[in-house]
Amino acid sequence: MARQGTLRIGLAGLGSIGVQVARLLDAGIDGLTLAAVAASDQDKARQRLEGFRTQPRIGTLDALxxxxxxxxxxxxxxxxxIARxxxxxxxxxxxxxxxxLLSHMDLVDVARRTGGRIIVPSGAILGLDAVRAACEDRVASIAIETRKSPASLAGAPYLAQQGIDVHALRTATTIFRGNAxxxxxxxxxxxxxxxxxxxxxxxxxETEIRVIADPAVDRNIHTITVESAVARFTSHIDIVPNPENPRSGQLTSRSIIACLRDMVSPVRIGT
Ligand SMILES: NC(=O)C1=CN([C@@H]2O[C@H](COP(=O)(O)OP(=O)(O)OC[C@H]3O[C@@H](n4cnc5c(N)ncnc54)[C@H](O)[C@@H]3O)[C@@H](O)[C@H]2O)C=CC1
Ligand SMILES: O=C([O-])CC(=O)C(=O)O
Incomplete structure (x- = not known):
């Protein structure tokens, strides 16, 4: 269990986000210890963690x-x-x-029964604090537009099902409209x-989403629009994709670190 005042952190996955989180943790955050990492290729994981100040245990998901x-x-x-x-x-x-998580919402009951907690960091999105605050009153609509390059969308099951070749698109094209x-x-x-x-x-x-494939962009771009009784607002963010996996942007690892920092910090800022 935790040494007094230290949370032992386990990382499930050492891909484009996991390796950044590991590096940021190893750089040192008071109260947090990188204790274990689960990777599918453990030799590669060992190489990725070479030179770390502290060597976490490396293994399969059981190592966490x-x-x-x-x-x-x-x-x-x-x-x-790993969630269950x-x-x-x-x-x-x-x-x-x-x-x-949306297709495993029964895990909320598991957490309620065992005292576990599920925390969803903001990740690649801007404005969840205001969304939550607005939802304490009446909200008429919440919508998001996600605009990405073909490279950031390639490989999605929907594209294969619909026979859409995103690399062949020459102009910005709405490829999906639906709910979350x-x-x-x-x-x-x-x-x-x-x-x-x-x-x-x-x-x-009740959350509407539109996905646009846009050959002219090199960022993962998300725009949220909220109409509510207490405020109308729009948030817009352009995220630099991870070179290793352009589907994921470089903000998410930092959001996870900020979220972990909140768990041990005496001061918490934001909703
Ligand atoms: N919440 C948010 O705003 C965002 C969430 N994401 C999501 O975060 C997740 C991680 O993203 P990336 O790091 O970019 O993905 P990635 O594909 O680069 O990394 C995933 C890693 O997990 C490893 N893995 C697979 N099965 C495993 C197992 N059983 N045990 C241990 N390791 C295993 C893979 O080998 C790979 O290294 C994805 O689901 C992605 O969609 C990505 C961007 C933003
Ligand atoms: O923009 C990003 O970094 C990733 C993204 O769209 C998502 O996973 O929803």
Whole structure:
């Protein structure tokens, strides 16, 4: 268990987000210890962690079983493999694959029963604090537009199902309109932002999303529009994609670190 005042952090996945989170933790944050890392290729993981000041345990998902907080940064299909055991033992789960959580909402009951916690950081989205505040009153609509380059959308199951070749597009094209629940199935690696927005606000079926493939952009761009009784607002963010995995942007690892910092900081800023 935790040494007094120190949370032992376990990382599930050492891909484009996981490796950044590992580096930022190893740089040193008072009260947080990088205790264990789960990777599918453990030799590669060892290479990636070479030169770290502290060497965490490296293994399969089981290696995370005595950590206080598990940060899930896996492909959506592997989400439940770490989410369920972590919550069953009453630990805290920080979720990157927010879209995958939408089809495992029974985990909320598991957390309630065991005293575990599910924390969804803002990730690649801007304005969840205001969305949550607005939802304390009447909200008429919440919508998100996600605009990405073909390289950042390639590989999504929906594209194959619909026979859409995003690399052949010459102009910005709306390739999907639906709600956050439908989007999570259609674009499991591209619409976690819509899922987080849905969980913060009106729920997956009432959160509208439009996905645009735009060959002219080199950022992952998300625009949220909220109409509510207490405020009308729009948030807009252009995120630099990760070179290793352009579907994911470079803000999410930093959002996870800010979220972990909140767990041990005496001061908390924002909703
Ligand atoms: N919440 C948000 O705003 C955002 C969420 N994401 C999501 O975060 C997740 C992680 O993203 P990336 O790091 O870019 O993905 P990635 O594909 O680069 O990394 C995932 C890693 O998990 C590893 N992995 C797969 N199965 C495993 C297992 N059973 N045990 C241990 N490791 C395993 C893979 O080998 C890979 O290294 C994805 O689901 C992505 O869609 C991405 C961007 C923003
Ligand atoms: O923009 C990003 O970094 C990733 C993204 O759209 C998502 O996962 O929803």
């Amino acid at each position: 079983s005595d950590t206080d907080v598990v940060v899930e940064m896996l492909p959506a299909r592997a989400f439940a493999d 055991p972590t919550l069953e033992r009453g630990a805290t789960l920080v979720v990157a694959s927010a879209g995958a 629940e439908e989007a999570a199935r259609a674009f499991p690696a591209n619409t976690n932002v819509a899922a987080a927005l849905a969980l913060a606000g009106l729920g997956p079926r």
